[in-house]
Amino acid sequence: MNDYAFFNARPFMTKKKRLRRDERRARKLAERRMENYPALLATHEYRGQQQAKVGKEPLGEPIESLVSKGFRHLQQFFPDLKKHQLVSEYRQRGYAYDTKWDDPLSHGLMLGLQQQIEGACNVLGYELRDGVSIGFLRAESTEAMQQPVMLTETSVIMMTENLYMLIHRTAKLLALTVPFKVVNGDQFKISEDIADAVALVNSNDQLREEWARLFIDHAVAPGTPYRGEVVIVTGKERQTMWEDLGDAMNLFVVGHEYAHHILKHSLSGSASVSGLDVDASHRMEYEADILGLMLSMQAGYSEASPNIFACFGVGAAIVLSVIEYCRHAAQILASGVVTHESRTTHPSLPSRLECIAQIVPEILRPYGPDQIEVVRRIHGMFVGIIQNAWNSAEEVLTRAHQQGSRPVYRDDGGWLPGRGMALVSDDYVETA
Ligand SMILES: [Zn+2]
Known part of the structure; x- marks a missing residue:
């Protein structure tokens, strides 16, 4: 029996230890900002320009009302949560924001991810050059991107809110789907058998739906997907899985974009993806996946209670799969078939998943026994859940297309090229 699948269920949000950790991170980040202040100041400004270009208004909502809204939402899951705990949590996080478009609460989440990935860079010895300005983009696409800022050693890294919401929703549904057994007290073990998970989904109409x-x-309105009904996740085991699965996916997405920055990919090729040959572009994506894995695995391992899903590269396999099937969903509703239009810039999903499944055991090799089979099983289980769900959705969408339904696009001239979903793509935009 492997001990990889044992988890320690823990209370959510309020642990003092976590508050202290967040406080430490906020302080470190502030120190780091002072060192690189002149270079990053211009980069924050450039990121603000990108946020302005998508045509959204700057956020003017005061922190108190944001906290109130957040509290009302969270109270549904954590009935014991007190408002002052939430306020104090955000205070200690330092709810910093760097541009007028950064919403202080969600920006705090991005700064937390930045801290984790930059911490992993330090441990593994990767040079961050002059640093990164990171944030959310309220664009009508589902992707993450890295852009070098010309004449500097900095990059802008952004994730769209759509992608963050997709990750959040996927993590919740997975947390409700994966069967587990409580082993003793606070420990639990998840099933490795895809049949258990499929049986659980099939026996629960609401979950299947x-x-x-x-x-x-994502097919009906690819630019502005509906974010779903509130799905309640209760029980400390499922809440632990929800949190760790979401973190593992986010860490891989941010780690992948940091990898492009560290490896200076956008500087080594031409300024536009269309000018690069397919092989060079695919090679860079594989490199970013591999370094992104190393960073996200290290970041997950450094947690007070290690994030097993990050440590085993599970977050990477899940997020790439769910993103790909959302693209397929829009394509099927639009044209009845999957068009694979992104293949010129990114390798196919099966190739990326295979690369990840091979690389994770290599990264783990110096730290213990061989994990090749374990990684195959646990990745197969999670990717299998996503595929099973996709198969049902695909039938519905194919029928809907035949009956004349088409995706709705609200084309308001966003700056991201194309109107499809170039997911976890990297947009090599030259700065003016
Ligand atoms: Zn990439």
């Missing part, structure tokens, strides 16, 4: 809707929502 939520899974199908995840893809259907």
Whole structure:
């Protein structure tokens, strides 16, 4: 029996230890900002320009009302949560924001991810050059991107809110789907058998429907997908899985974009992806996946209670799969078939998943026994859940296309090229 699948269920949000950790991170980040202040100041400004270009208004909502809204939402899951705990949590996080478009609460989440990935860079000895300005982009696409800022050693890294919401929703549904057994007291072990998970979904109409809707929502309005009904996740085991799965996916997405920055990919090729040959572009994506894995695995391992899903590269396999099937969903509703239009810039999903499944055991090799089989099983289980859900959604969407339904696009001239979903793509935009 392997001990990789044992988890320690823990209370959510309020642990003093975590508050202290967040406080430490906020302080470190502030120190780091002072060192690189002149270079990063211009980069924050450049990121603000990108946020302005998508045509959204700067956020003017005061922190108190944001906290109130957040509290009302969280109270549904954590009935014991007190408002002052939430306020104090955000205070200690330092709810910093760097541009007028950064919403202080969600920006705090991005700064937390930045801290984790930059911490991993330090441990593994990767040079961050002059640093990164990171944030959310309220663009009508589902992707993350890295852009070098010309004449500097900095980059802008952004994730769209759509991608963050997709990750959040996927993590919740997975947390409700994965069967587990409590082993003793606070320990639990998840099943490795995909049949258990499929049986659980098939026996629960509401869960099956939520899974199908995840893809259907992205097909119906790819630019502004409906974010789904409130799905309640209760129980400390499932809440632990929800949190760790979401973190593992986010860490891989941010780690992948940091990898492009560290490896200076956008500087080594031409300024536009269309000018690069397919092989060079695919090679850079594989490199970013591999370094992104190393960074996200290290970041997950450094947690007070290690994030097993990050440590085993599970977050990477899940997020790439769910993103790909959301793209397929929009393509099927639009044209009845999957068009694979992103293949010129990114390798195919099966190739990326195979690369990840091979690389994770290599990264783990110096730290213990051989994990090749374990990684295959646990990745197969999670990717299998996503595929099973996609298969049901695909049937519905194919029928809907035949009956004349098409995706709705609200084309308001966003700056991201194309109107499809170039997911976890990297947009090599030259700065003016
Ligand atoms: Zn990339």
